[in-house]
Amino acid sequence: MAERKIKVIIAKPGLDGHDRGAKVVARALVEAGMEVVYLGLQQTPDAIVRAAVEEDADVIGLSILSGAHMANFRKVRELMEGSGLGDRLLTGGGIIPTKDQDKLKEMGVGKVFGPGDDLQEIVEYIRVNARRVSG
Amino acid sequence: MKGLPVARKNNEDWKEKYKGSGLRDADFSSISGRPLQPLYTWEDVAGSDPEARLGWPGNYPYTRGVHPSMYRGKLWTMRQFAGMGTPDQTNERYRFLLDKGQTGLSVAFDNPTLYGLDSDHPLAAGEVGKTGVAVDTLADMERLFAGIPLDRVSTSMTINAPAAWIFAMFLADAEKCGIGFDKLRGTLQNDILKEYIAQKEWIFPPEPHLRLITDLMAFCAEKVPQWNTISISGYHIREAGSTAAQELAFTLADGFCYVEHALAAGLDIEDFAPRLSFFFNSHLDFFEEIAKMRAARRIWARAMRDKYKAKNPRAWLCRFHVQTAGCSLTAQQPEINIVRTALEALAGVLGGCQSLHTNSMDEALALPSEKAVEIALRTQQIIAFESGAANVIDPLGGSYYIEKLTDDLEEEAESTFRKIDELGGVVKAIEQGFFQREITRAAYEYQMALSRRKKFHVGVNEFANPGQELEIPLLEIDESVEKDQVAFLRRTKVGRDNGAVRDGLQALKAAAAGGRNLMPPLLECARRYTTLGETSDALTAVFGKYREQPFY
Numbered sequence: 001m002a003e004r005k006i007k008v009i010i011a012k013p014g015l016d017g018h019d020r021g022a023k024v025v026a027r028a029l030v031e032a033g034m035e036v037v038y039l040g041l042q043q044t045p046d047a048i049v050r051a052a053v054e055e056d057a058d059v060i061g062l063s064i065l066s067g068a069h070m071a072n073f074r075k076v077r078e079l080m081e082g083s084g085l086g087d088r089l090l091t092g093g094g095i096i097p098t099k100d101q102d103k104l105k106e107m108g109v110g111k112v113f114g115p116g117d118d119l120q121e122i123v124e125y126i127r128v129n130a131r132r133v134s135g
Numbered sequence: 136m137k138g139l140p141v142a143r144k145n146n147e148d149w150k151e152k153y154k155g156s157g158l159r160d161a162d163f164s165s166i167s168g169r170p171l172q173p174l175y176t177w178e179d180v181a182g183s184d185p186e187a188r189l190g191w192p193g194n195y196p197y198t199r200g201v202h203p204s205m206y207r208g209k210l211w212t213m214r215q216f217a218g219m220g221t222p223d224q225t226n227e228r229y230r231f232l233l234d235k236g237q238t239g240l241s242v243a244f245d246n247p248t249l250y251g252l253d254s255d256h257p258l259a260a261g262e263v264g265k266t267g268v269a270v271d272t273l274a275d276m277e278r279l280f281a282g283i284p285l286d287r288v289s290t291s292m293t294i295n296a297p298a299a300w301i302f303a304m305f306l307a308d309a310e311k312c313g314i315g316f317d318k319l320r321g322t323l324q325n326d327i328l329k330e331y332i333a334q335k336e337w338i339f340p341p342e343p344h345l346r347l348i349t350d351l352m353a354f355c356a357e358k359v360p361q362w363n364t365i366s367i368s369g370y371h372i373r374e375a376g377s378t379a380a381q382e383l384a385f386t387l388a389d390g391f392c393y394v395e396h397a398l399a400a401g402l403d404i405e406d407f408a409p410r411l412s413f414f415f416n417s418h419l420d421f422f423e424e425i426a427k428m429r430a431a432r433r434i435w436a437r438a439m440r441d442k443y444k445a446k447n448p449r450a451w452l453c454r455f456h457v458q459t460a461g462c463s464l465t466a467q468q469p470e471i472n473i474v475r476t477a478l479e480a481l482a483g484v485l486g487g488c489q490s491l492h493t494n495s496m497d498e499a500l501a502l503p504s505e506k507a508v509e510i511a512l513r514t515q516q517i518i519a520f521e522s523g524a525a526n527v528i529d530p531l532g533g534s535y536y537i538e539k540l541t542d543d544l545e546e547e548a549e550s551t552f553r554k555i556d557e558l559g560g561v562v563k564a565i566e567q568g569f570f571q572r573e574i575t576r577a578a579y580e581y582q583m584a585l586s587r588r589k590k591f592h593v594g595v596n597e598f599a600n601p602g603q604e605l606e607i608p609l610l611e612i613d614e615s616v617e618k619d620q621v622a623f624l625r626r627t628k629v630g631r632d633n634g635a636v637r638d639g640l641q642a643l644k645a646a647a648a649g650g651r652n653l654m655p656p657l658l659e660c661a662r663r664y665t666t667l668g669e670t671s672d673a674l675t676a677v678f679g680k681y682r683e684q685p686f687y
Contacts, residue, residue, distance in 0.1 A: 015246040015262055017335030020376050020462075020578050023687040027579040040685030041335055042258075066246060068261045095499075115466045115499055116595035119582045 006130045008059040011039040011048045013072045021093055022063035025122055032123045045075040053083050058130040060085075062092035069096050073109050081108075089129050093117070149174075162589040166420035167378035168580060169543075175535035183542065185533075188433070192528045195440065197432040198541065199529035200487045201452045206525035210238075211483075212490040213515045214291060216458065218243030218268035219502045220616040221623075222278035225268040229283060231505060235512050239490060240283070240321075241291040243267035244301075249336045251297035253668030254620045263617035266502070270301065271624045272664045276308040286314045290321035291366070291456070291490070296338045298325040299347045299653060300670045303661035306359070310662075322363035322412055322456070325351065328389040328561055329368050331683065332570040333375040338671055341562050343678035347653060348393065349400040354654035356406040363412040365393060366456060372570075373416035374462045376578020379423045380544055382416060384551035385570055387434055391552070392561040394443055404443060408450030417483040418460040419475060425531055426540035428486030431455070434545055456490040457483035466499040468594035469607055477514050484524050485531055491515055501609040568686030575687045624666070631664040639663050640673045647677040 010026050012019055019041060026036045037055050039048065052060050060080070064072055069092075077090055093113035096104070101112055110129055113122050153173060164170050172179075190196055193203030202208055215237050218225050229240055245267040247259035253271050254263045263269050270276065280290075285308075294301045302323050309319055327344040330337045337344065352364045369386035377385065390411065397407050415431065417424050435453035439445045459479035464472040473496050480493045493514050495507035503511070519525050531537045558564040565571075584590040591597045639660040646656045660670055 015250055015252075015258055019335065020374070020575075023575045024376070024579050024582050026687050027575060028582070038685050038687055040683060066262060067265055071261060116592065118596070119586045 006034040006059065006127065007037065007055055007057045008034055008061055008126065008130070009037050009039060009048065009052050009055065009057045010061045010063070011043040011051075012041050012063045013043050013045060013048065013076075014064065014066055014068045015042065016064060016066035016068070016094075017041055018065045019063065021065075022061075024119065025061065025063075025093070028119050028123050029126065032127065034126070045072060045079055048076055049079040049083055049085065052080070052085055052088065057085075057088065059089045059091065059126055061126070062090075062094075064092065064094040064096070067095065069094060069112075070100060070103065073104055074107060077108050088131050089126070091126065091129075093122070146176075146178075162584070165379070165423045166418060166581075166590070167380065167423060167577075168584070169378070169380070169423065175539050177535060179535050179539040180542075183538070188538075188542070189532060195448070195451060196436040197452060198429050199532050201432065201454055201489070205487065205528040206484075206519075207528070210519050210525060211488050212239035212289065213237045213512060213519075214239035214241045214289075214456065214490045214492055215508060215512060216241040216243050216291075216293065216492045217503070217508070218245070219610065220264040220268065220612050221620055222268055222270065222275045224264075224616075226279055226281050226283070228505075228508075229280075232508065232512065233283070233288070235509055236516060237512055239289045239291065241492060242279070242293060244292075244294055245269045248301075248667060249294065249296065251300075251338050251667055251671035253666050254617065254624055256668055259617075261617075263620050265612050269616075269620045270304070271620070271666050271668070272627050273304045273307050273311075273661050274623070274627045274664060276304045277311065280308060280312075285309050285312065286318040290319075291324075292321070293324045295324055295327055295330050295334070296336050296344070297667055297671055298323050299351050300657050300661065300667065302351065303654065303657040304667075306658055307661040316359045317361065319359055320361045322366050323351070324366045324368065324414070326365050326368045326389065326414075328392060328565070329371055329386070331565045332372060332385065332389075333377075333574065334368075334371040335683075337681050337683075338675060339678040340681045341565070343647075343674070345393075345396050346400075349397050349402060350652045350654055352397055352407045352410070353400070353402055353652060355410065356402070360410075362410065363454075364407070364410050366412050366414040367393065368414040370414050370416045370458050372574065373418060373460065375574045376462075376581060377574045378577050379418065379420070379427045380547045381551070381573055381577060383427050383431055383434075383544055384548040386413065386415070387431065387438075387548060388552055388555050388561055390435065391438060391443075394439075395560075398443075404439075404445045404450060405447040408439060408443075408445050409447060409452070412489075413453055413455035415455050415457050415483075415486075415488075416460050417457045417479040417486070417488075419463045419479060421478060421482050422531075422536055422540060423544075424479070424482040425486045426537050427544055428455070428457075428483075428488065429529075429532075429537070429541045430544040430548065432487070433541070434548055454489045456492070457486070457488040458492040459483065459494045461494055461498050464494060464496075464498045465592060465594050468600060468603065469496045469500060469605070471594060472496040472498060473510055473514070476511060477518075480514055481518055481522070481524060484518055485529075487529060497607060497609060500605075502612065504608050504610045506608060566684075568684065571686040627664055628666070635663045636660070636665050636669070639665055640669060643670070644673050644677055647674055 091110040192200035369382040373382040436451040493511040495503035643656040
């Protein structure tokens with residue numbers, strides 16, 4: 001039975017333009033056989049979730065290095081719940097202090113990654129925790 | 136000199152012994168992935184004429200340095216990139232750094248300012264003063280440089296999309312201090328091409344930004360003759376993940392594009408070219424970086440003299456600032472970043488830089504604390520005054536390894552220039568995602584090399600201390616900064632002549648639509664305390680907004 005590819009939205013909300021991490025993860029996911037919709041920079045939470053709905057994405061990944069992670073993850077999570085995407089994985093990375101990571105977990109955000117985290121571990125995490133649909 | 140058959144026998148002897156001795160199971164390529172020989176010898180530089188390829192410092196082709204006396208005549212400028220919170224807080228940091236011995240200023244602006252947004256713009260919420268200083272009007276420039284003699288210290292400003300109107304505010308401030316524009320020395324980054332490629336701070340599409348750049352070049356040639364109008368940058372391209380060869384080639388290609396645009400705008404190469412400057416990264420692979428910087432000088436000199444036919448030798452000079460590689464530094468075990476920065480700084484000096492910024496150990500965690508930035512500055516001072524690196528010009532010149540690497544990097548750059556030409560030039564190549572994809576591929580390959588333990592990052596994928604607590608103080612930007620800055624902005628807007636501001640913006644829009652040099656109307660707007668955001672909006676109404684097609 002052929003499995004549909006895991007589809008991942010990758011986006012950077014806010015003014016932060018440091019997209020090396022987001023792009024490297026995007027490449028790695030494609031190399032690993034997933035489908036990536038790379039939205040790019042200055043995305044709003046609304047636009048990100050709208051794309052996830054349109055694409056029927058399994059995963060949303062946010063990249064935030066500017067310190068604005070709490071507000072952005074919270075807003076995206078709320079919009080996901082409100083749009084029927086409550087069962088999809090919300091993950092991401094950037095510069096996110098450990099104490100904030102715990103707060104994000106309570107919000108329903110998955111694991112988030114930071115500088116030095118292993119690329120292949122990130123890919124595996126997404127593979128294992130994405131919403132999966134077979135058929 | 137031994138006869139040829141004996142020499143060849145010694146060479147074969149060594150090769151046999153080398154192969155027979157057993158090698159470590161390691162990757163011996165450069166950090167950029169460049170395969171390296173175990174040894175470089177006279178055979179690797181045979182047939183290369185040193186007179187032509189190296190020459191003499193301060194003489195074509197400048198491989199050995201842009202000045203005849205290099206650091207014996209004048210040390211590189213110690214110029215720490217700094218900016219935090221409000222202009223008052225940043226002014227304090229500038230005085231601290233000058234007091235500790237830095238010899239030039241460098242302004243780091245916050246995210247909203249970098250994008251031409253005021254501190255009270257909706258997108259600025261949560262970002263004001265967090266990654267640099269917030270500047271909204273001339274009043275902020277006045278606070279930023281209060282008590283600092285702008286005619287006695289050079290100032291570099293890292294600003295790109297709104298560079299022209301930030302520069303106008305700087306000029307207006309100098310004017311208010313009674314300083315003639317001809318006395319001002321410094322640099323504006325103002326390099327929009329690398330924004331589309333790597334740093335991602337644009338407002339308009341390429342053509343209007345390029346026009347603003349040539350307007351500024353024309354204005355400065357006449358009115359601010361000691362000012363470096365662009366800092367053509369490779370730093371950010373490298374930070375985005377490129378190899379050393381890509382950094383070199385893409386940066387110089389951007390430079391050629393600016394030269395061509397300026398010529399097309401009718402500017403005289405003898406006037407504008409001496410005021411172009413460059414900005415390179417200094418990464419951890421020591422020798423590759425030194426070779427890269429030497430190759431840059433030789434390539435630029437040849438192109439400016441032979442391709443663009445500049446007659447003024449000052450137009451042939453690739454003068455550059457160096458910053459040590461932020462992306463090489465770790466959040467884990469931050470104290471060891473001091474060592475990385477020291478090696479990178481030494482490479483910058485041995486590479487012949489004119490100006491140097493050394494990163495602080497807390498680079499991956501926060502804006503620099505006082506303790507961290509002082510150590511970073513002392514690193515430069517140790518190199519300058521203790522290590523002997525400044526005593527002899529181009530001390531690694533003649534090293535077989537360095538000369539071969541310099542030659543190889545130059546050859547690869549020329550090949551990349553041909554590729555970019557085939558794509559239709561830099562702007563077309565950007566539109567096709569050429570640079571962006573090359574950079575992401577290099578970044579991905581490096582990340583995979585770390586994952587596969589072919590490359591190492593000490594403290595991260597090797598020699599890690601899991602669970603180790605942070606033991607250094609970190610700078611925090613207080614939430615009150617945004618409130619204070621917004622309140623100050625509101626007061627400034629109330630206190631100014633708003634009719635005059637409106638008139639100034641109308642004149643600006645007319646000049647923008649009418650193709651006239653935008654610096655005079657921008658300067659007038661700055662004098663009237665027009666805000667950064669108001670200026671951006673006025674120009675956006677004429678030029679439109681850019682939306683990138685994201686390539687990876």
